Amino acid sequence: MNHFNEEELIDYHYGESVSADADSVARHLRECADCARSYAAIERDLAEIAVPATPVRGEDYGQQVWDGIRGSLRAYPAPERRRWFQFAPGSQWKGLAAVAACLLVIAGAFFAGRLWEHRNPQHPVANNAAGDQGREKVVLVVLGDHLDRSERLLVELKHAEPSTEGPIQAEARELLASNRLYRESVKQAGDPTLANALDHLERVLIEVSNEPAGLSQAKLDELQKEMNTDGLLFEVRVLRSRVQDDVEQRENKPAATKGVSI
Amino acid sequence: MEANDDQIVRAVLAGDKDAYGALVVRHSQSVFRAAFRITGDEADADEVVQEAFMRGYQRLESFESRSGFGTWIYRIAINCALNMVNKRKSATTYQIAEDADPTQQQVQIADHTAGPERTLLSREIEALQATAMRGLTATERTAFILRHMEDRSTAEIAAALSIAPNAAKQAVFRAVQKLRRSLAPLRVTP
Known part of the structure; x- marks a missing residue:
């Protein structure tokens, strides 16, 4: 008599045995006292593993979630309408001919490109180095600008009067999209200090932009106390000057330094 | 509609x-x-x-x-x-312990719910279970939760965790084994 092991019995318990196997397990459990005992023990143990009670969320929970993220999402661009390439129904041959023509043009362009490369050899190393350096510098300048704008927003927030929908919220929404982009890039580049600061900044920006009734005094106080906007302002200042230093360093030492890379 | x-x-x-x-x-x-x-x-x-x-x-x-x-x-x-x-x-994580040792990040929590023997036993089971759950890897824990609490099939667990179905099955099995082992002390008969 072939006995079933623990893994097979667990599969059977969770209904994972294929139907033929399930039948043979059930039959075997009726006939074999040892396996029946083992299975009973598995059932008892698994029955005792409690499923923790999930906190109740109200019916409007989904709406709350949506209200929370709505401001951070950008609408997808509506698809463009088809024009000259919109074929009449049943004109598949015309469509195929057009596709074939496009393929010919692409193939022609490809071979022309290769021919051009052979005749005009490039110096990729030098070009890439110069290109990378230029690109990194541009990125640093853009990041510096982002931190600069964020710093101004935090200063305004610090001295803001309670108001309904105002320019601070509009600015926060604008910054939010770019901040998310920078945060992801910085995280991937492995700069935890900058990534954490941008993460903190993002939470503040979400709070500010998603306040539907404008910024009340209570909200401003909450931002200051719970989200520590003063501390964040300091962090952003430090990081901005660090990025600025990196930009200057790159200007002075064109090829040697590394600095903040995102 | x-x-x-x-x-x-x-x-x-x-x-x-x-x-x-x-x-x-x-x-x-x-x-x-x-x-x-x-x-x-x-x-x-x-x-x-x-x-x-x-x-x-x-x-x-x-x-x-x-x-x-x-x-x-x-x-x-x-x-x-x-x-x-x-x-x-x-x-930082803190563990509940009989004799709190701050260096081990343990704390004591007052127990206000003295109850009958059964309550005590189920509390003991819960405590053992919680300890065992902490001992699982993130994948094992998630696979087990999806299987045992969310009633998801092996195929769904594999897809959710981006692992092969066999790996998902193994993760559930290992989790069940560890959890059963943690409950074993309660099964010892005098």
């Missing part, structure tokens, strides 16, 4: 951002439940729900209707919850 999920997805991709709200409203509860079971923390679960729907929106173009939107967003939420758990792992 209410639009189905696929119709809503098409509307969102055609530029109707607000249509996404209907999907959020429809699937938030189930996503929250799974997120809470994995993170074990209400605030973390709320954060996971928001992040999952935001990621879902940003990746909506890659959504293929082969599986339903509910399944798709559920997988994203599981990933977000796993990330959250891994992020929290490095944070």
Whole structure:
């Protein structure tokens, strides 16, 4: 008599045995006292593993979630309408001919490109180095600008009067999209200090932009106390000057330094 | 008539951002439940729900209707919850102990619910279970939660965790083994 092991019995318990196997397990459990005992023990143990009670969320929970993220999402661009390439129904041959023509043009362009490369050899190393350096510098300048704008927003927030929908919220929404982009890039580049600061900044920006009734005094106080906007302002200042230093360093030492890379 | 999920997805991709709200409203509860079971923390679960729907929106173009939107967003939420758990792992954790040892990050908690023997036993089981759950790897824990608490099949667990079905099955098995081992002391008969 072939006995079933623990893994097979667990599969059977969770209904994972294929139907033929399930039948043979059930039959075997009726006939074999040892396996029946083992299975009973598995059932008892698994029955005792409690499923923790999930906190109740109200019916409007989904709406709350949506209200929370709505401001951070950008609408997808509506698809463009088809024009000259919109074929009449049943004109598949015309469509195929057009596709074939496009393929010919692409193939022609490809071979022309290769021919051009052979005749005009490039110096990729030098070009890439110069290109990378230029690109990194541009990125640093853009990041510096982002931190600069964020710093101004935090200063305004610090001295803001309670108001309904105002320019601070509009600015926060604008910054939010770019901040998310920078945060992801910085995280991937492995700069935890900058990534954490941008993460903190993002939470503040979400709070500010998603306040539907404008910024009340209570909200401003909450931002200051719970989200520590003063501390964040300091962090952003430090990081901005660090990025600025990196930009200057790159200007002075064109090829040697590394600095903040995102 | 209410639009189905696929119709809503098409509307969102055609530029109707607000249509996404209907999907959020429809699937938030189930996503929250799974997120809470994995993170074990209400605030973390709320954060996971928001992040999952935001990621879902940003990746909506890659959504293929082969599986339903509910399944798709559920997988994203599981990933977000796993990330959250891994992020929290490095944070300080405290253990409840009989004799608190601050150097071991242990604390004592007053017990106000003296009860009959059965209550005591189930509390003991819960404590052992909680300890054993902490001993599982993130994958084992999540696989077990999805299997045991969320009633998900091996194929669904594998898809949610981006692992092979056999690996998912093994993860559940290892988790059950460890949990059973943790309950073994209660089974010793005098």
